[in-house]
Amino acid sequence: MAAITRMPPPGSPLPGAGDRLRALAHRWFVAPLPDARGGLKRVLEPLRPGDPHRGVEMVQGHFRLAGQVVEASHKLGPDPFRPDEDGMARGDDEPDIELTPVPAQPPAPEPILDDTARPEDAALLEGGDVSAEGETPAMVFNAPTPALSRPDWLPDEASDAWLVAWQGFQWLGHLRAVAGPHGSRARALARALVFEWIAADRAEFQPYVWSPGIAGRRLAALSMHANFLIDADDDRLQAARTDDRRLMAALRQHADRLERMVKWRRLDGIERIQALRGLWMGRAALGAGRRRLARIAKLLMQALERQIHADGVHQSRSPVCQLDLVSDLVELKTIAAAHDADLPAGFDELISRLAAALRLMRHRDGVLALFNGTPEIPAARVDQVLGHVPARGMERLDGAVGGFERLAARRTTVLVDLGLPAPVTAGQAGFSGFSSFEMSTGRERLVVNCGAYVARPGPWMQAVTQAAAHSGVTVEDQGPQRVEAGSGERRRKAGPPVTIDRRDDEGAQWLEFTHHGFRDHGLVHARRFYLGPDGDDLRGEDRFIALPGRGEAPVRFALRFHLHPAVKALPIQGGAAVLVRPVHGPGWYVRADGASIAIEESVHMGHEGRVRPAQQVVVSGVAEGAETRVRWAFQQVQPRGEGDVRPQGGFDARPARIDDPRRAVPAVTEAPSVPQGAERDGIADPPATA
Template sequence: MSGVRGTFGRIKDGVTQIAYGNPLYALMLGGRAPTTLAVVPPDPWPGDATDGSALLAGVLRFAGQTIAIDPTAEPRWRPQGATRRWIDDFHRFDWMRDLRAVGGDMARRRARVLVWSWLDHNGGWNAQSWAPPVLGARIANWIGLHDFYCASADDDFRARVFDSLARQVRHLARVAPGPLDGEELIAALKGLIYGGFCLPDHEKAGYEALKLLERELPRQILPDGGHVERNPSIQLRVLRDLIDIRAVLRVAKVEVPESLQHAIDRMTPALRFFRHGDGGLALFNGGREEETALVDTVLAQADARGRPLKSAPHTGFERLIAGRTLVLLDTGAPPPAGLDELAHAGTLSMEVSVGKERLIVNCGSHPSRTGPWRRALAGTAAHSTVVIADTNSAEVLEEGGLGRRPSHVSCERQEADGAMLVVATHNGYSRGFGFIHRRRVYLADNGEDLRGEDMLEPVIGASPTGQPFAIRFHLHPGVQASLIQGGAQVLLRTAGGAGWRMRATGALLELEESIYMGSGDEPRRSTQIVMNGHTGPEGLTVKWALRRERKAA
């Protein structure tokens, strides 16, 4: 199947090259160029001054890869050894906010030099640098950051920027939506809306994009406010894009569609749903912690009230909170094919934090999103859940996305006197092994008693054979773990000094090495609790309990 996809992709790329990569098409994109913006939208998003200073020194850090260039020489826009994601990020121009965060004439001049260089080397269509999601982001960034790098520039610079913007908008209007879906489609439509309503005489493109957005929002934003890709980081980025789109419409005096406002109002509590006590996001389906300042800014700019949800049944997550303890559970089916490029095989995985300290985590994802890191971190073993015979509960495909996957995931929630119980099942192991995984998680009203049961139940009519299994609980790097009571229990100590004790029956407790990639470009060493054993034909039940250690009086 992958060979067929590859052949089809090469044919499609060849046709696209013929259609857009010829001089005649470049002439077709010509036309009257604007000389100024009709409106200038706000850009409230924080940059990183450290990354901006590095960029000034010629150190470019994108997508988990660092490439050094001579800051005095002409930059290479596709340097040797750069990953596709690195090149995409370079051409998106999000990094201009980092230069803005540095401030001063040097940073502004550097931004202009890089924009001028881009125009010299990428002014015509290119399959990668003019790909619709990249194109949409660049248009929005060039317009949104206009006052930083362009407003006080000379006439020649401004003329080239506005001529290119008009060309990019015309091309994007011709190719969108095309095969785009999910977050990438929102990014492309955002670029069209920026270009349509901020460039004079381009309103038609803006209104067409707005029509497409109104059609798309009910499909992508689920009734509980979660995004269909089930990734907390994508939840953040899409909400931010919708906030930007609303801001453009407001400054352009265009009525904000009710569907857009309602999407923002629903997505905001859903984003809060995924926040741990440290302000960062949970690590599900390729998500990362994200910068706390950015999450704060998105929530503030959303200007939408609403406490975090307890349950997100349409997106497929549960949130249990009592005392200072927060438990987040993935209780939903993986996103559908075509929207699962970053999805992980982490069904029924769990994260736990206490106050501002993370305790139990998933391993996270690499910024590159591809290659060996993608395959390893998307696997079930990189999540705090059950693995049978070292096999993923969903097939992680080499080119991204998932193949075989659970076809049925169910969840029930009960609450009484402040205590909470969630019971969830998935059938990702039914076809290969004949077992259903059922997980019960109970949190007491004081938040100091977390109990669970992991059951592997034979599928009706199946005759499963014994298989090795492991229940993994990955620990945050700030947590120290030690086996006590002759290996029958594990004592956990957080960086803040709090102690927790884990017990289990029905499996052998062990400690193994793990890694954490919730933030940053490099993996951090950590530890995982592993409960090992073998199933029998009748299945098995492993009970575990995690309780707060009370300090001696």
């Protein structure tokens, strides 16, 4: 293992501080491997197939996991299933594999992919200003990848997401999927890596490696791919060779360790779910009885019921965590059904509720909203997971319960994050996205969050967690804080009180919420949304209300609307408004009243860690006095056809009053009027005054 100690992921209760404590923990965990001359009692077949292309890359020494590539050096002997130069077959023995250290490489710079953004720009993002020079065509600059040598299973250059996949043996499925000329080599490499890991684990205890969530993932992977790793005698999977007995013994000891971990009272959140799922898989493969499996399943069900809200949203409030959870539970359910193992009553209903909420977290192009550490995930992967769960009708998410609201009218979808930052044990990575939203029209995403950077540790990974990287509100470059009644640091221990009011009337939708997250600045913030019934009129209002005793000092605020990289923003009316133009479909006017509006540069974290240049519309001003009110609007450009006799009026940037739905803007069911002087292509500037 690595020479340094890498601490467990956030939320893991495994103790790991101090050499003496680690030595005691290692002495407790490591015992002589038991004799395991029997075979597997149950063959668990994974539901999710691996990626053979990734497996071939691994055979060639490139381990691409969670958006990052780490190089490994291994030498493969001749393939036994291909003839030697003399034309004679080698026989049935597998090729020899030697894992060898690789030469040291200088530290690799931050990867710069598909953009002109620089790593040092990440620091500017925290303050809300990103520099991306010029507009250049998309290019790919392949930065040197970090090296993974034989003794280093915890490379410093690897991200947490990569390490979770690496230590959780996610790569086993990819190697198993390799067929053809590389198939035997992939199996030999998988065996070599597993046995090397067993030897390294017994030589040195690492808290990170034995955090319960990672240990559960690893045991589940070993259980499902054991018949790929050991020698098979017909279909009995008899462990005859010494290496195979070692693997069976390690599998049994792994399950014993994990069973001790799940008894810890502090183990909660995603970590507990993954630990219990892995324990069920391991015990099932080793032939545990029905009663023992039922007890583990009952503990898993209890953990799920505590963590999943009534509207189906997991307490992490992270769409990517929800996606992984649905996928893992569906796989567990399928394996249990294949071996006639009972799961608790309500397990199917719980999966259905999770999947229904996940469907509501998607835009119309199938991509998940980029909330709380969710990277951009291809829609095909989401479709693959949801394809195993029958669709269930669920009309809306409940912001007061799960922390998300969804407004939808015609082709327009608006997703709003109203939840407080989840506790660390929930599995969320501390993103400051409270009060942010995303907006799409048809299959075009307009307003987005910057997303999550998963390629490798560095300034970008921290920068995208800041409030300025979300389409929300900042005060003095800070997002809302977790506060409560009291004073000093005591106010940061719980979330700000949030009041939410939502109403629907004749297709129009209103959403208003108020919170005390800016109490440190002496302000109460209230935000209001209105979406017209035709989906072409989104209006908002932000109010900053001074608390008693705040003083007269002005406070700077900013409303940020990060745009998708495919969307272009142009200033119009001398900079008094903005025209937003997606790739397809009509453009949108963006106006603001009560603050200045400007276009600034931004970044977007694309698939597998690509940093792409983008733009953001920033509405900024100063909050002073008893109350400061800012109104803004996204209104779709309406083309004028021949014979159009609509009145030549201005457009009203005022949001509808939430306390009386029928006092919306007059003629709300009509499309916004277009000012005089509209161009023939349908793009016209809004008037200078509201």
